[in-house]
Amino acid sequence: MKLSELDRASLQRRLQGGGLCLDLHPFTARVRSPLPALADAVALLYADFPLAPDDGFVDFHLEIRALPRWLPWRERRARFVFDGLPAFVGLPARQAPTMLEWGLNWCVAAHAHQFLVCHAAVLERDGQALVLPAPPGSGKSTLTAVLAHRGWRLLSDELALLDPATGLVHGMARSVNLKNASIELVAGHLPEAVISPPVPDTLKGTVALMRPPAEAVRRRAEPALPAWVVLPRWQAGARAAFERIDRAEAALLLAEQSFNYHVLGREGFEVLTAMVGRTRCLRFVYGALDELVPAFEALAAGDVA
Amino acid sequence: MSRSLLVEVLLAPARAAALPPAGWDLLVRQARRANLIARLHDVLADAGVQAPPAAQAHLTAARRIADAQRQRMRWELDRVAEALAGATPQAVVLKGGAYLALDLPLARSRLYGDLDLLVPREALAEVESRLLIHGWVVESLSAYDEQYYRRWMHELPPMRHRRRGTVLDVHHTLLPLTSRTALATPALFEDLRPLAAWPGLSTFAPPDLLLHSATHLFHEGEFANGLRDLFDLDALVRHHGRDAGYWERTVERAGRLGLRRPLHYALRHSERALGTPVPPEVQRELARAAPPWPLPALLDACYARALQPQHPSCETPGAPAARLALYVRSHWLRMPLPLLVRHLARKAWRRLTGAELREQEAAQRQDG
Numbered sequence: 057m058k059l060s061e062l063d064r065a066s067l068q069r070r071l072q073g074g075g076l077c078l079d080l081h082p083f084t085a086r087v088r089s090p091l092p093a094l095a096d097a098v099a100l101l102y103a104d105f106p107l108a109p110d111d112g113f114v115d116f117h118l119e120i121r122a123l124p125r126w127l128p129w130r131e132r133r134a135r136f137v138f139d140g141l142p143a144f145v146g147l148p149a150r151q152a153p154t155m156l157e158w159g160l161n162w163c164v165a166a167h168a169h170q171f172l173v174c175h176a177a178v179l180e181r182d183g184q185a186l187v188l189p190a191p192p193g194s195g196k197s198t199l200t201a202v203l204a205h206r207g208w209r210l211l212s213d214e215l216a217l218l219d220p221a222t223g224l225v226h227g228m229a230r231s232v233n234l235k236n237a238s239i240e241l242v243a244g245h246l247p248e249a250v251i252s253p254p255v256p257d258t259l260k261g262t263v264a265l266m267r268p269p270a271e272a273v274r275r276r277a278e279p280a281l282p283a284w285v286v287l288p289r290w291q292a293g294a295r296a297a298f299e300r301i302d303r304a305e306a307a308l309l310l311a312e313q314s315f316n317y318h319v320l321g322r323e324g325f326e327v328l329t330a331m332v333g334r335t336r337c338l339r340f341v342y343g344a345l346d347e348l349v350p351a352f353e354a355l356a357a358g359d360v361a
Numbered sequence: 362m363s364r365s366l367l368v369e370v371l372l373a374p375a376r377a378a379a380l381p382p383a384g385w386d387l388l389v390r391q392a393r394r395a396n397l398i399a400r401l402h403d404v405l406a407d408a409g410v411q412a413p414p415a416a417q418a419h420l421t422a423a424r425r426i427a428d429a430q431r432q433r434m435r436w437e438l439d440r441v442a443e444a445l446a447g448a449t450p451q452a453v454v455l456k457g458g459a460y461l462a463l464d465l466p467l468a469r470s471r472l473y474g475d476l477d478l479l480v481p482r483e484a485l486a487e488v489e490s491r492l493l494i495h496g497w498v499v500e501s502l503s504a505y506d507e508q509y510y511r512r513w514m515h516e517l518p519p520m521r522h523r524r525r526g527t528v529l530d531v532h533h534t535l536l537p538l539t540s541r542t543a544l545a546t547p548a549l550f551e552d553l554r555p556l557a558a559w560p561g562l563s564t565f566a567p568p569d570l571l572l573h574s575a576t577h578l579f580h581e582g583e584f585a586n587g588l589r590d591l592f593d594l595d596a597l598v599r600h601h602g603r604d605a606g607y608w609e610r611t612v613e614r615a616g617r618l619g620l621r622r623p624l625h626y627a628l629r630h631s632e633r634a635l636g637t638p639v640p641p642e643v644q645r646e647l648a649r650a651a652p653p654w655p656l657p658a659l660l661d662a663c664y665a666r667a668l669q670p671q672h673p674s675c676e677t678p679g680a681p682a683a684r685l686a687l688y689v690r691s692h693w694l695r696m697p698l699p700l701l702v703r704h705l706a707r708k709a710w711r712r713l714t715g716a717e718l719r720e721q722e723a724a725q726r727q728d729g
Contacts (some may be wrong), residue, residue, distance in 0.1 A: 083414075113382040113415040117390065139390050140673035169422035319429045
């Protein structure tokens, strides 16, 4: 059963009671929270995801817990709780949607050592994966949001899960994090995109979450073989252009952007070097959204020198 | 007191074969929270029990973390040995670090946190300065906390390596200076085993390894790793218990160091909870160190609750009260009453005014 088939009252009841089990292939997560803002966000962002069985094995049990309010005029605060253990500090309750996304990312990064987990977006075209590693502020999510609606399949905006056994990269097809100026920009450029109400004053500024396209969610269990590693960089006024970079540089950046390279040790090194060894490694500078689609069409067609 | 699913499976792994998916779910969660998940992996693998794929992924991940941590810990021992070369002939690696350095069977299945070191008090200044030179820095503390450590505690404030981020706790004895248990500190350095692979570093001899493990668990009031520590203790007994002269020497050392009572508690609770094989005559001999009634009955009830996995599924109605009682007891053992009252009042005040939370938030902002 898909989450969108659940009426609002049942959704709320599950979130407040035993939890809502989401099938986020390759993981399952059970989410609990009494906060209406979280129910709104889950209903919006996970609408196309199927529910996982209530009596099965769940990878991550998480909760956005409302903290007691000692003084009536203080803003309500909430805390991310991983299986009963409070993690991170409390934040204003209106940030619950981003707390859920970041908390879930943390769960995967801290526990899923069957994969090399890199901070990178992943999109797919004809079975080939485009990996976009992302130092913050690189314009990766903006690029991801646009491509995900223009011919590329979204695997992930934040976490590339690289399987050492197969060399394939997995995603969960979860929402795309848009920050600050890019929220308006993407909303204006993609009228069909479903974007959550922006949450101001988070650690990363104003954040809004874009719902993944339904087709991406339906095919979330299909991994892809990396073909391109592209380091995006947004630069005001720049013309869209690719530039080849050294494979070693790309490998070092991916290692740096990996959460568990130190856990996997030699295996992490091997899977990374194997990946950059068979992919084209490029830098991509851009300054306008309407140049993105033709540039990446050319890349997919093999027209980039 | 009923046993948690985790303890049942760790003691009889074949039982896991019949678990439904929801049972595996609970088992992995309890093991993760108790910091025993790598051990669960190894126990199941040794027994030939195959976990369902989703659960197995978590167990294998824990195995990888344990491997990575062991490798890192060995590297850290190299660095510490290098930093302390010539500083003192008596630098003792404690607890997890010692199990690893001695390559005891329990070391393989263990997850590691900080590295603990014991040096004689007179060598402390020299050790601290050498560690500072080699990149370990004392984390910034309030003036009160600094004084708390330096004047009353048995260790320096935790030192963190500037680049690697690893934490080193340097002790000069095993219990706070203000402790009610009179520990014969100089005797700790009487029976050390030098480590060939790490010149200048040594560990305790097997009896003292057990005594330290017992003292640590039954003096401290924090039980986040209580069950893990109980399994350490159990593993030490199972590994050394059949060595000739082990028990005689252990009881003798307990008397010499002034640690008969913590050893009594440790072996009593380990046998009750995990069936640790302790000769009955040793239990009888140590029982003479037990406090008068009704304390033993009370402590039995408290420990049975506190030494469970710290997971919501193991939370019984009495558990928070039991943990609180043991927390207060540990402070009672730590320092005389006037000091205790001052210390706890200060902690409570800081919590109430939000000073503690503000500091945590500032620290998190720095990390992020």
